[in-house]
Amino acid sequence: MKPTWRPGRWLIILPPLIFLFVFFLIPFAFAFKISFAEAAPRVPPFTDIISFTRDHHLQLSLTLGNYRYLLTDEVYGVAYLYSLRTAFFSTLICLLLGYPMAYAIARSPHSTQGLLLLIIMLPFWTSFLLRVYALEGIIRDNGFLNTALLHLGLISHPLRIMRTSLAVYLGIIYSYLPFMVLPLFATLEKLDPTLLEAAADLGSTPRRAFLDITLPLSLPGVIAGSMLVFIPAVGEFVIPSLLGGPNQLMIGRVLWDEFFGNHDWPVASAVAIAFLLLLVGPIAIYQYYNVRQLEA
Amino acid sequence: MERRSSAALFTVLFFGIALLYLPILVLIGYSFNASPLVNVWGGFSTAWYARLLHNRPLLEAALLSLEVAVAASSGAVVLGTLAAVALVRFARFPGRLLLTGMVNAPLVMPEIITGITQLLLFVSMVQLFSWPHRGFTTIVLSHITFCTAYVTITVQSRLAAADRTLEEAAQDLGASPARAFLEITLPIIAPAIISSWLLCFTLSLDDLVISSFVAGPGASTLPMVIYSKVKLGVSPDINALASLIVCAVGVCIIAAGWLVTRSDRRRALETQHAVAEHAAGRAPRSLTAPS
Numbered sequence: 001m002k003p004t005w006r007p008g009r010w011l012i013i014l015p016p017l018i019f020l021f022v023f024f025l026i027p028f029a030f031a032f033k034i035s036f037a038e039a040a041p042r043v044p045p046f047t048d049i050i051s052f053t054r055d056h057h058l059q060l061s062l063t064l065g066n067y068r069y070l071l072t073d074e075v076y077g078v079a080y081l082y083s084l085r086t087a088f089f090s091t092l093i094c095l096l097l098g099y100p101m102a103y104a105i106a107r108s109p110h111s112t113q114g115l116l117l118l119i120i121m122l123p124f125w126t127s128f129l130l131r132v133y134a135l136e137g138i139i140r141d142n143g144f145l146n147t148a149l150l151h152l153g154l155i156s157h158p159l160r161i162m163r164t165s166l167a168v169y170l171g172i173i174y175s176y177l178p179f180m181v182l183p184l185f186a187t188l189e190k191l192d193p194t195l196l197e198a199a200a201d202l203g204s205t206p207r208r209a210f211l212d213i214t215l216p217l218s219l220p221g222v223i224a225g226s227m228l229v230f231i232p233a234v235g236e237f238v239i240p241s242l243l244g245g246p247n248q249l250m251i252g253r254v255l256w257d258e259f260f261g262n263h264d265w266p267v268a269s270a271v272a273i274a275f276l277l278l279l280v281g282p283i284a285i286y287q288y289y290n291v292r293q294l295e296a
Numbered sequence: 297m298e299r300r301s302s303a304a305l306f307t308v309l310f311f312g313i314a315l316l317y318l319p320i321l322v323l324i325g326y327s328f329n330a331s332p333l334v335n336v337w338g339g340f341s342t343a344w345y346a347r348l349l350h351n352r353p354l355l356e357a358a359l360l361s362l363e364v365a366v367a368a369s370s371g372a373v374v375l376g377t378l379a380a381v382a383l384v385r386f387a388r389f390p391g392r393l394l395l396t397g398m399v400n401a402p403l404v405m406p407e408i409i410t411g412i413t414q415l416l417l418f419v420s421m422v423q424l425f426s427w428p429h430r431g432f433t434t435i436v437l438s439h440i441t442f443c444t445a446y447v448t449i450t451v452q453s454r455l456a457a458a459d460r461t462l463e464e465a466a467q468d469l470g471a472s473p474a475r476a477f478l479e480i481t482l483p484i485i486a487p488a489i490i491s492s493w494l495l496c497f498t499l500s501l502d503d504l505v506i507s508s509f510v511a512g513p514g515a516s517t518l519p520m521v522i523y524s525k526v527k528l529g530v531s532p533d534i535n536a537l538a539s540l541i542v543c544a545v546g547v548c549i550i551a552a553g554w555l556v557t558r559s560d561r562r563r564a565l566e567t568q569h570a571v572a573e574h575a576a577g578r579a580p581r582s583l584t585a586p587s
Contacts, residue, residue: 013382016376016378030413098312101309104305122550137319137334252505272408
């Protein structure tokens with residue numbers, strides 16, 4: 001049965017379409033526009049791009065200075081690279097840790113799966129900010145970990161973890177691990193166990209069967225999970241700000257400082273636009289796999 | 297070999313779960329420490345909890361955050377459900393691809409980008425229409441934007457799994473499409489709507505980055521107050537506040553999960569029951585196989 005198109009359907013489609021268009025998509029156009037303006041001591045703190053001169057001519061004043069600034073001041077390049085590197089290795093560790101976790105859940109009895117998933121998801125639903133703060137309580141110089149290790153006599157001086165890259169890595173892995181486990185579980189759960197039995201019957205070792213069957217079939221979950229960790233991790237602000245030191249300069253922090261510290265909105269916009277261009281690839285990959293998974 | 301690899305898998309699973317929970321448990325432990333020093337145990341005390349009640353800026357921020365969370369999750373639930381219905385039920389319409397993209401992109405978009413772009417929109421809108429003023433309104437609008445995505449994803453999968461034939465039967469019997477949807481399908485997807493409302497509520501309550509950008513100088517949400525305190529170092533009353541929030545959210549989420557499972561189970565039982573009754577009656581066997 002093919003339903004006929006009713007005009008009433010626009011009442012369902014238009015509200016979310018218009019809302020998201022105005023409040024999600026249009027903002028990028030404004031950020032793009034303002035990235036060509038100049039900072040000015042006024043409200044809002046940037047120059048007009050389009051203005052009328054006194055003799056009623058339309059005047060368009062664009063500056064590429066903000067982008068040139070991004071290229072010449074090496075802070076930005078360093079921050080971009082540090083963010084990409086940190087996000088990449090955190091994603092990799094999340095994958096190495098999350099894959100066995102998801103696999104164990106997928107192989108556990110059906111009745112306990114729900115409980116295990118709830119245990120994994122619960123931290124994701126409790127406050128992100130507070131969890132990063134809680135981690136600080138563990139890894140501080142006088143925190144839980146150092147106190148415990150000193151008491152046990154395993155170390156004689158407290159380990160210095162806070163304000164190092166290690167703290168940022170720990171923060172990202174701790175915060176984003178559930179995002180990796182969930183999509184992996186979703187693909188591993190759908191895996192047909194008879195395929196592995198067939199492989200075993202045909203003489204394949206468990207390792208070989210894993211590499212030839214399980215891993216390729218779980219690839220969509222690997223990619224979805226990796227993107228769900230990698231993309232937000234590149235733009236992470238709270239973790240480098242609370243756990244990192246001055247050397248853990250990630251792009252989210254640079255943008256924040258440019259905006260709240262220097263009040264330079266146009267440069268902050270340019271940073272955001274440049275950052276977005278960097279993320280177009282990963283986001284497109286994520287969307288592609290997401291749409292494919294929904295259709296499957 | 298098989299058993300050994302299994303044991304290894306479960307070891308990693310429990311290690312991962314311990315990693316996720318240890319910091320929160322330690323934090324709750326600290327919140328009952330009478331000593332303000334984190335590495336000294338000064339005895340059990342609930343003094344930090346009592347101190348929270350006298351912290352006016354904190355209480356005001358908490359109130360604002362709760363108001364924002366209720367408004368934002370309610371708005372997001374309406375928009376997100378509409379988007380889910382459109383995407384699941386209408387196979388082709390102009391703007392379908394655009395809607396899919398706009399629903400999924402906020403899930404992965406770094407908050408810092410969403411925050412700054414939305415602020416620039418609001419500032420430009422004020423110049424053009426003198427609306428919206430930064431504060432409650434702008435925070436709610438931006439929270440609705442990222443929460444809608446979570447609602448759509450949750451409701452979408454539920455709606456796609458829902459049995460369409462009941463609604464079609466209702467329409468064959470003369471119900472209008474709207475009425476058939478409201479009376480048949482809406483109760484089926486209601487658990488998904490309720491649980492996504494709770495999810496949006498907790499996400500909104502937790503948001504720091506986007507709120508910091510769009511809130512403007514006057515308004516401070518709870519995470520903004522917490523962040524500025526935490527930035528100065530560990531403080532015992534934040535430990536108490538954090539423990540309260542974590543426990544409250546945990547209870548909400550477990551309740552939501554339980555609600556969804558229970559209604560699912562009841563529905564499955566009712567269906568089974570109806571099928572059994574039907575089978576006992578006059579229906580041909582081929583029709584009674586549960587799908």
